[in-house]
Amino acid sequence: MRTALVIGTGLIGTSAALALTARGVTVHLADHDPEQARTAAALGAGTDETPDGPVDLAIVAAPPALVADVLAGAMGRGVARGYVDVASVKGGPRRELEERGLDLSAYIGTHPMSGREKSGPLAATADLFEGRPWVLTPTRDTDTEVLNLALELVSHCRAVPVVMDADAHDRAVALVSHMPHLVSSMVAARLEHAEEAAVRLCGQGIRDVTRIAASDPRMWIDILSANPGPVADLLTDVAADLEETVRSLRALESADADKRREGGTGIAEVLRRGNAGQVRVPGKHGSAPRIYETVAVLIDDQPGQLARIFADAGRAGVNVEDVRIEHATGQQAGLVQLMVEPRAAAVLTAALKERGWAIRQ
Template sequence: MRTALVIGTGLIGTSAALALTARGVQVHLSDEAPERVRTAASLGAGTEKPPEGPVDLAVVAVPPAAVAETVVEVQRTGAARGCIDVASVKGVPRREFTALGGDPAGYLGTHPMSGREQSGPLAAGPDLFEGRPWVLTPTAETETEVLNLALELVALCGAVPVVMDADAHDRAVALVSHTPQLVSSLVAARLEDADETAVRLCGGGIRDVTRIAASDPAMWIDILSANPGPVADILSSLAADLDETVRALRNLTAADADEHAGGASGIADVLRRGNAGRDRVPGKHGQAPASYETVTVLISDRPGELARIFADAGAAGVNIEDVRIEHATGQQAGHVQLMVEQHAVRPLEAALRERGWGLRQQ
């Protein structure tokens, strides 16, 4: 691939453009908002100038509702040899594209399974897709050249190609992406009118659950409007589980021993099923999830402190598998949780203590 046209310079479009440009592809940028194009271009994502002729691949990075019309327009004008979209919903855009008379041979629906709670070109980065799945939904009509161009794009972005049926993809993302967004927002909404004393007690748990609740509502309305059925089905099942859990919690207050035991059993079942489901989430590099030990370090809120911890861990020959930060309310301090292999716990603790770090006992 030598040339590409990226239509839509938000988070995903600009990130793809940055990755392609970094690997020598001439990228042309287009967006209905000129200021976003200028911002993306200033970041090094490509040029604002339109291509002089057909590019190798057009990447349509617009909301799901605009995908079909945009792809048809690309085909009508002959702007590219092949065209893909990167919307997070695949079935509806494909059906709308077909209804508009688009050429299915030259179009392939795709979805990079990567993102951030921030949106816009300033949130973009060339490494956004590194090691992440990138779903491709070819049909029997998809030209081999278009599929190969899409695979080349995925490789240039450092992602991992996954081939799926469009509707199967939509059911999958309803479970692993769209429903979690709504659940996170629902939990965060409980905080809106909560007592200030309660809010000040927020710790790592509530921050983990509500992180993606900071996402752009307008963007998510576009996404959910294109995939409402599968999301509603999952939420309906979740609602039934919630009803059972509420009943179990009520039974825990019962004086009757059997009712109390039934409530405890119901809660235990929810927690057990949660453990089983969490164990299926892929771990590092997409491998089976690993179980790590946690070393908690007390840290002050000063520049360079995190870098110093990582440097000290590296000097001890310990690889940090994951990291979490929990800030102390009302203080310029907090805790850094370092996740490491079990055999690395004692060497890491000894090295950190030797270098003056305070550790919290688990």
């Protein structure tokens, strides 16, 4: 791939353009808002000048509802040898293109499984996709050259290619992305009119659950409008679980001992199922989940504190597998939770104590 045209210079399109430009590909940028394309160009993502002739690959980074229109227009103009889109749903756009009678041998649907709560070219980074899955949904009509161009795109962005059927992809992202986003938003919505005294008690748990609720509602309306059926099916199941959980909780309020036992059994079952599902979430580098031990360290909110902790862990010969930070309420301090292999926990604890760190159990 020597040349590419990115149509749509939001977060995903500009991030892909930045990655391609860094690998020596000449990238042309286009957007329905010329100012946005100029912004992406100013960031070093490419040029907003129209290419002289067909490029090797056109990358359509438009909202799902517009993908088919943008692709059809680009194909009609013959702007590239191959065409991909990066929309978060795949089945609908492909069927729209088929209904228009277009030759889809030069097209392959793709979806990089990466993003941020922020949108637009100013939120883009060249490493947005690094190490993340990038789904490819070829059909029997997809030309081998086009598949290879798409794989080259994924490689330049340092992502991990995953080949799936388009409809299977849409069911999968409904489960792991679209439905969780709505549930997160519903939980966060409980906070909108909550008493200030209650909101001040928010800890890491509520922050984890509601983090993705900060995303742009307009973007998510586009996404959910393109994949409503699978998401609705999953929420129907969630609603059934909620109804059963409410019944169990009401039973725990009962004066009847048998009902309380029944309620406790119901709550225990939903928690058990939650445990069983959570352990299936892939662990570090996509491998099977590992059980780590946590070493909790109290730190001041000052520059260089985290760097010192990691440096001291390195001197002790301990690799920190994961890290979380829980900020103290009303204090300029926080609790850094260092996840390490169980056999390394005692070594790290002793080393950090020796260097003056305050360890918390």
